Amino acid sequence: MLIKALITLVFTTFCTAAKAQDFYVSPSGSDKFNGLSPRANFWTNTGPFKSLSRAQQAIRSLKAAGKFNQAITVHVGKGIYPISTPLEFNNLDSGLPGQEILWLGEKGVTIISGGIALKNCQAYDTANPLKILSCPLDSTTVSRIKNEANDRILGNNPEIGFFVNEKWMQPARWPNSGWAHIKEPLDKFTQFSVYQKMPQFTGNLSTAQAHMYANNDFFDQYVGVSNIDLTNNKITLLDKTTYPLVAARRFYLQNIEAALDAEGEWFYDKANNRILFIPPYNVPPSSIVISGTTNLIIINESSHINFSNLTLRHSSGHGVKIQKSDNILLDNLEINNVVGKAIYGRQSTNITISNNYIHHTGQGGILIHGGDRPTLKASGNLIDNNHIHNFDAILFNHSPAIDTSGVASTVSHNLIENANGNAIDLSGNDHLIEKNEITQICQQSADCGGIYSGRDWTYRGNVIRYNYLHDFYGYEMDFTFTDISKNNIIYRYKGARGIYLDDAVSGMTVFGNILVNTGTMSIQIGGGRDHRIENNVIKTTGRAIWMDQRFPGFNWDNMRNTLKTMPVNSDLWLAKYPELGVQMEHDTWPEGNSIQRNVIISTGYLGYSLRYVAPLKGNAIGNNLLWHASSGIRLDYTILDNGYSVGGALWNDWLNQGIETNSLNVNPCLNISGSKISITCANSPIYSLGFQTNLPSDIGLVK
Structure with missing residues (x-):
């Protein structure tokens, strides 16, 4: 007692x-x-x-x-x-x-799951060598599950993710890998013949869905299928594609029971209330889960709440959804196997997303928006030291690892790798993107970048510095050799960009970055103005710097209209961005750009390393160093004042035009080892150019 x-x-x-x-x-x-x-x-x-x-x-x-x-x-x-x-x-x-208020788990072992575990799964057909299993469902289970609406995902597919042994499973598809292709559009948006011979599918085909790059290599979407005509080898879509259909463009069909014939595939049999699947890698399934809740954590109009050391899984939408909140910390989380984004935040400030492990998500990693653009009030949002990979399993491009918008967020020390599309998107003003490592991206997309922004003249004050970008892919149609009439459809691993300043976006500072083999273009200025491209180290087989006037037919009125969306003539904006107060000589020309003190090491064929479309005056291009170990430097250029254009020009021919000054074509004595550079001779010519060699040593994840 x-x-x-x-x-x-x-x-x-x-x-x-x-x-x-x-x-x-x-x-x-x-x-x-x-x-x-x-x-x-x-x-x-x-x-x-x-x-x-x-x-x-x-x-x-x-x-x-x-x-x-x-x-x-x-x-x-x-x-x-x-x-x-x-x-x-x-x-x-x-x-x-x-x-x-801190919600604190035990790292790696505290798991919040929105999933529904499936039980009593049995062999579907014991004589079938594919070892298909069947899991019974309650008649209302799937109909109750909803995901986040997305106008790029249409059709009759169930709004769930399916995971076996925590592996993301693929809806039964044809072909099992790679792509099929459009042979001929039969109308503008909904009907086409198929280049490959489709299998003689049997059974119900009404649930079929097409995942398509219908027109280009940068925009993919899912559309419903109205009819599969196996006799004539053609498909009629239930929904219109966003862009017109084009021959030789790629797609695959999914959500077809008759296509269930490969490891890691599954099919929802609505008529019989069951899920059929083939386990991955012949491993007996110990965990069979479908995503259940739309979101796992919703934070709305809240403040001063912290979440740490939690694992979040199995949502049919986003993992964490934040709205109109302030001072929220998400730290040391693992978020995976969610159908939407890992973290989705809108109209929120002082959100810190740090030290997280985000992987195997369907439609992106982190989206965060905050601050007020008209007043340039900072968001204070911080995305720091996160490891993000395999973040675009469903939508392959424009589902970035990090998407930041609004005003003055910081994106730093993140490792982003292994993805089908782009890595970081930014829009708005005064963001700082620094000390990130990005690699192995754009594996299924082209016109696709490591760090991307575009399409607004008022996006100003953004700084992209001290990032290490390397080894990008790109996947695009080869227009030179593709010819349907000759039965030639050729795709190639090209078309990625390193830092992609698209469609006349302006006013960016790109300083001190290291770019190694980042695709077709290391830094692209797509018709923009007032960029500062300085002190970068670029090693590439492609074009190190590409500056253009935009393509014929580009709608410049859209850009002019962006100036009406913000108080660009206010004292606040003019003090912050004085270039907005300078009269444009030609608003369709790239003007006001500074391209200075960059070191470019070309490893491509005959030293083709630059493309400049520029006026005689209005840009400051100079004090750069270019080098090819076994060839001279060549470039394409067009002088806008007189229309003079040369392809494959020799370096001295370009210098004679007087646009670029004080640049050198000599060995820089510079070595790149990972995210670090070193100077290998005491009298390296880069010193005479004012190049700053003391780049930070802490690029990438901080352990």
């Missing part, structure tokens, strides 16, 4: 001291406990809660009782926490400065 009394006294004392500071949650706990201890004690009814929502309610009750007077930590123990609805946080859940 004395021992029992002492134990009771110890727990009572602990709980009184910790009541306003610590709560505990465990899968082995009970929502009837008080949540004030990590261990259960039935004598005192003390122990961890079982559910996260119960801990949330306890904090709300504490605040309602006026007892919220210090920071609170919710210790979320090891285990899986299944949720059938999102964890929603609002102002009732907010902390205060110095009294933040």
